Amino acid sequence: MSSREPFVFAEKLVAPGKRRHFDLPAGRLPSGTPLSLPIEVLCGVEAGPTVWLSGAIHGDEVVGVEIIRQVMQLVDAEKVAGTIIAAPVVNVFGFVTESRYLPDRRDLNRSFPGSERGPLAGRLARLFVDRVLSICDFGLDFHAGSDDRTNLAQIRCNLDDPETRDLAFAFAPPLVVHSKTIKGTLRHTALKLGKRVLLFEGGEPRRFSPKAVDAGVSGTLRVLRSAGMIAEAPDATNDVRESRNTKWVRASRGGIFRLEAQLGEEVKKGTRIGVIAGPAGRQGQDVIARMDGVILGHAVNPLVHQGDGLVHLAEITMHDGQR
Ligand SMILES: [Zn+2]
Known part of the structure; x- marks a missing residue:
């Protein structure tokens, strides 16, 4: 017996204990091919919060697509309290062209809340806000490093909001970074x-x-557990480090960059974390950490110009909630 009503999505009903797939029309390609936003709605058997999971707001960031797929496979609607709305590919235009942006070079994550009569990115943003965001209580938005960069699994959020902070620590990634929102982002609108x-x-x-992917899947399950939506999730095995200050170590010259440290490694101010040299290895110049911190991201393309961001460092302000 269910204690709740069916969930209404896009004027259709999803019965308690069931899931249903939706394709929300998002426009057409110049060829006339229709594009749609794939959405999976899972209506839990018990009443509870409504959460959204969004991926590929930047069309080439496919990590979130896989995280959402695995999470949706692991949860059983018969054992969920609440509703999960999965939108694994929000920027469908960028996704099909493997691009961060829309075909007009606009960034979907600077186009929220959007409008039905604005540019393509704004229309897509509006569709997501109206259909998904507006009917949810909270959400998780999945991203990856941009361009030729990779990132340590981390949560970025407003740590000054106690409820958001609790969610971030429930997720328990290796690193939580305090960040204010930028106008036009999904986060700002939310x-x-x-x-x-x-x-x-x-x-x-x-x-x-x-x-x-592993950190994203297990963290999402822990958030769902902390919200009382599911009973079981894998416990975190790592410390949660908290940062309120991040800085890029930039290239002092153009050349070929060799990183001598690893993602997630804690480095000390003044230590060498890499080297930039010419193609034959001559005239090498040390890359030095300018502060104590954890490597939260780095360039993966060894060909660098002067001024390029090489290593992104996060100063650790707390370990597991302790100063
Ligand atoms: Zn992104």
């Missing part, structure tokens, strides 16, 4: 509508980075 949101970053574009 917060304005009173929705808590965690932004996950991990891995690199156009790749399934296994460590990032």
Whole structure:
């Protein structure tokens, strides 16, 4: 026996204990081929919160697509309290062209809340806000490093909001980074509508980075458990480090960059973390950490110009909630 009513999505009913697939029309390609936003709605058997899981807001960040797929496979609608709305590919236009952006070079994550009469990105943003975000209590938005960069699995969120902070620590990634929202982002719009949101970053574009996928799947299950939506989730095995200050170590010259440290490694101020040299290895110049911190991201393309961001460091302000 279910204690709840069917969930209404896009004017259709999803029965308690069931899931249903939707394709929301999102427009057409110049060829006339229709594009749609794939959405999976899982209506739990008991009443509870409604959560969204969004991936590929940047079309080439496929890590989130895989995280959402695995999470949706692991949860059983017969054992869920609440509703999960999975939107694994939000930027469908960028996804089919393996691009971060829309065909007009706009960034979907600077186009929220969008409008029905605006540019393509704004229309897509509006569709997501109206159909998904507006009917949810909270959400998780999955991203990867941009361009030729990879990121340690991390949550970026507003740590000054106690409820958001609790969600981030329930997720328990290796690193939580405090970040204010930028106008035009999904996160900014969500917060304005009173929705808590965690932004996950991990891995690199156009790749399934296994460590990032694992951290994303287990963290999402822990968040669902903490919200009382599922009973079981894998416990975290890592410390949760918290940062309120991140800085890029930039290339002092153009050349070929060799990283001598690893993602997630803690490095000390003044230590060498890599070297930039010419193609034959001559005139090598040390790359030095300018502060104590954890490597939260780095360039994966060894060909660098002066000024390029090489290694992204996070100063650790707390370990497992302790200063
Ligand atoms: Zn992104």
